[in-house]
Amino acid sequence: MPITTPPVARIQLGQLLRKLREQAGKTQEAAAEALECQKPRISKIETGKATISAGDVRLLIDLYGADEATGQTVVQLAREARKRATARIPDWAQRYVALETIASAMQVYEPELVPGLLQTEDYARAITRATDPTPTEEEVERLVVTRMERTARIHSGNPLHLSVVLNEAVLRRPVGGAKVMADQLRYLREATELPNVTLQVLPFSAGAHVAMGSSFYILEIEHPAKATVVYVECLTSGDYVDNAAQIERFVSAFKQLQVSSSKETETAATLERAMRDLT
Template sequence: MQHGPAVRRRKLGAELRALRSRAGLTSGEAARLLGWHQSKVSRIETGSSGVKPSDVRLLLDAYGVEDDELRDLLLVLAGSQVAGREHWWHAYRGVLPPTYRDFISLESQASAMRTLETSVVPGLLQTPEYARAVTRAAVGAVDEERLDALVEVRLARQDVLRSDPPLRLSAVLDEAVLRREVGGPEVMARQLRRLLEAARLPQVRLQVLPFSAGAHVGITGPFVIFSFSSTSDLDVVVLDHMTSSLYLERKEDLKAYAEAFNSLRIHALSPEDSLDFIASLGDGA
């Protein structure tokens, strides 16, 4: 269990090691090609030290990696801005903790996201009013300028659902998420309508886990699984806590959470029945 930056270094190093092996090079041979000491290649591959995006480019060139999508993803893990895409969240460095910036970076590059939410609507599906109410409750006493900035970030993150290709979002929402009146009845009514609109998008799959399902595997708390189209070796589970986020990268952890999510989907209402359930709550709001 590691914090985000450590996981990113380890995953980047593991992928570079695999690419080197695929290219038929030893770490010593790779180092000689680039005029480096072998220890530098070893530190990069074990994730024991950070690596500059320029060094990652050199390694990818040396290994003959031409897959643009894979190159972009690995460069982003090294902290680079690639393919002309601005890391818009950098403008909010003064208000975003590093763990949140790291989460946004992964979210922006992932091809798919699976999430269990037990308390609030996923940030990617929140209305501005709902986002403001949730943010105010989460951060406590804060001036309006900082609150505005945090809400702007949450709404800007939603662009991943409209990108080309869009992020594929599969969300299981505990019934409590829909019944908790965040921001008051009018705000909640608009939020429910927003969920209905989002659930009809081809890239969004929304399911409700009703109270009648009883105790379930996700009862211990929410989680997010990020997946990447280039390689499953970069997949990661994110667990949010009040003051930080934890990242799980081991294959056995990924397997356990993937199985848990599949179990939750089986016990949840179907996407069609979930739409009807949300609509019925909206009618009563």
């Protein structure tokens, strides 16, 4: 199991501990009793929001009856999770980036901007400067480098399967000026040719729709345990939805957006028109 950053390790650790607990038929209350803590702490550990010491991990391994190989993996993850995370991105965003790193598939609706995984370097730089004017140029460049590193997920040997619906406004807003935006649209056009990327545009003519006023990311995770997480972001923070009924609403909303959007085969032509209109 590859480990890249402490936030990734925290999420993987939490997933694995939850899987082991459920396989052993143990409750969160039983785990809390073993660690002499409150049930909410177990919940935070299992969702990757809190770390756990190697000693406490061993108590849970014994409680769940995990084999030696699994136990070593869990202890390793616990050690990695407690290391200091990178300072390149805000603390509140680190969990999302970790989830993105281990996700096998994502569904995205964006009404305002191109999702990070599909941004060009110049577009990312313009967005970073526009959304927060306080960072120094050096800090901006570090954030841009991090974002560009993340785009490798859709080009790797085991690529992320990415389904995106963009509001037409995303194509019509000239972020960074005409040249930067034209390059970004051209990059999106190229991305539509990737077998693991699906891109649709929700036209203005669609009128009112199910996700008005919202943007969201649905992340599907297969390992070390199957899970679906919804991420929503505002100006200064991000939030996560892990309630099954609420997740289903987001999944249903995305399907409705896909139906209301242009067909995937029409996306390239839509992008070409947007590029011509920039001149």
